[in-house]
Amino acid sequence: MAVSRPQTRQFEAFMTNLSYARRMVEAGRMLTPFRSPTIDIDDFYRAAWVQAVAAIDHWLHEEVLRRVAELTLQDSPTMPPQLRRYELPLHRVEAVRRGEVTLSEAVAEHLREKLAVQALQHPGKISEVLRLVTEKKVWYEAAGCINQHFFQGRTTFNEKKFRSRYLEITQRRNKIAHDADLIDGDLERRRPIDDADVTDAIDWIERIALAIAHVLDDEG
Known part of the structure; x- marks a missing residue:
């Protein structure tokens, strides 16, 4: 059974950003026959790699913000402990008290400021942020989803291997972005x-x- 695509603005934006990366790859393929000393086709591929990592980084930020806003609106007793203990600075608490913003808005605004300076490109950092919206072992369950839904049991990814695959991709992105991909x-x-x-x-x-x-949406 295939994993259905989330019908959210955040995931649609993610897919749009991924399509930019795929188009860069296609541009590289189309220009390959015209290689010249002034055009490095491989740079199209490097740009696509960076764009793809940026796409998932951006989606993770926006997805967490969306879910935090929804959870704080519900004021549910099943709210994840990490979110229930989330601290707000006094000026935001005062804004809520004065009725200038809702609690949900105050939490989301403060979290957006905090996340703005954090790159979600390491599995550990992603796990830490996702604890605001779920108590599930996301990487463990996502590895099982990959095995079952994407490869129909032909793979045996465990959490460690799954995290390592993501880390390999983001580390190559960092080599490109910070070291010009030099050996x-x-x-x-x-x-x-x-x-x-x-x-x-x-x-x-x-x-x-x-x-x-899929793991975040699965209620089982």
Whole structure:
């Protein structure tokens, strides 16, 4: 059974951002026959890789904000403990007391400010943020989702392997973004990359986002 795509503005934006990355890959393929000393086709693939990681980073931020806003509106006793203990600065508490904003709005605004300076590109950091909206072991359950729904039992990803796959992708992104993708110790040669490499990374990012969304939405 395939995993259905969440029908939210946040996930639609994620898919749109991923499509930008896929179009960069396609542009690289189309330009390959016209390689010249002035055009490095591989840079299209590097840009696509960075864009794909940015897409899931952005989605995770927006998804957590959406769910936090919904949970605080409900004031449910089943609210995750991490969110129930969430601290607000006094000026936001005062704004709620004066009726200038709702509690839900105050929490979401404060969280948005905090998350704005955090990159969600490490599995541990993602787990920490997701505890605001769920008590589930998200990476563990998402690994099972990948095995069952995406590969129909042909894979045996456990939590460690699943987290490692995501980390491999984000670490390569960091090499591209921060080190110009240069080979360690070399100031001229870059790591090899091709359309197959980046397409596989983009496909994995889509699977990972879908698996995480499935775990968050599953009430079982």
